């Protein structure tokens with residue numbers, strides 16, 4: 001079984017006991033999602049020492065104002081600019097120029113990718129990212145255990161950080177993910193329309209898939225995301241007694257697009273408890289029950305779908 005989205009960094013888990021408990025529960029693979037580059041670095045170190053652990057690199061919308069743009073980020077991100085048309089970022093385009101000077105050295109995988117990237121969409125949002133921040137991002141992503149960019153996206157639940165900063169960070173990271181050839185994990189709360197607008201704007205340019213983590217927009221919005229190639233992960237909320245909307249979304253979702261996650265330490269299927277990837281069996285059992293399939297079939301389908309979306313976990 002697999003947990004495609006959990007957080008360990010600075011969450012106070014007791015290792016190695018917790019990891020042993022997770023393995024004993026039958027969870028062989030855990031993808032550790034980053035909120036910040038510091039968390040991604042923490043997870044990268046953990047993954048070096050633990051078989052079956054993988055990580056993502058990215059900046060959560062809650063920390064969007066820490067995303068390092070040169071100067072202020074564009075006030076309205078390009079894809080949502082009123083009146084249409086791309087807003088050209090007035091900031092210097094860093095990385096391609098500098099990396100092109102690395103002749104002779106093979107460089108990291110991501111650097112090589114960038115050197116060969118003349119065919120990629122020439123940026124916009126990503127070109128204004130501060131050089132040191134961007135190179136840190138790329139070096140974390142070059143680790144072979146880094147399987148995706150995430151979690152990135154939009155969260156309009158609280159007034160901060162402001163929407164423009166969130167959208168700029170989201171767009172910049174979508175572009176970086178595409179340059180790196182990595183899928184993305186998306187966090188989206190109370191921001192369905194803007195999330196769809198940005199994903200639609202990038203749709204033709206993106207070759208790699210994306211995950212709607214902890215999907216909460218209900219069955220009525222499922223097709224809009226499916227048309228863009230989305231995968232959906234469902235967690236402990238699915239097990240709550242009042243989870244009607246989530247249960248309807250699982251029921252309406254094609255089997256091969258469903259993944260399992262815990263979002264540990266949050267959203268335990270057992271209210272009030274600290275969540276752990278060791279709870280994945282309870283969640284997968286619930287998903288199998290909703291879909292009317294055997295537990296084995298649900299486990300096998302999730303495993304194949306996860307490998308399709310995150311090829312590096314194999």
Ligand SMILES: [Zn+2]
Pocket residue numbers: 005007033151263
């Ligand atoms: Zn998360």
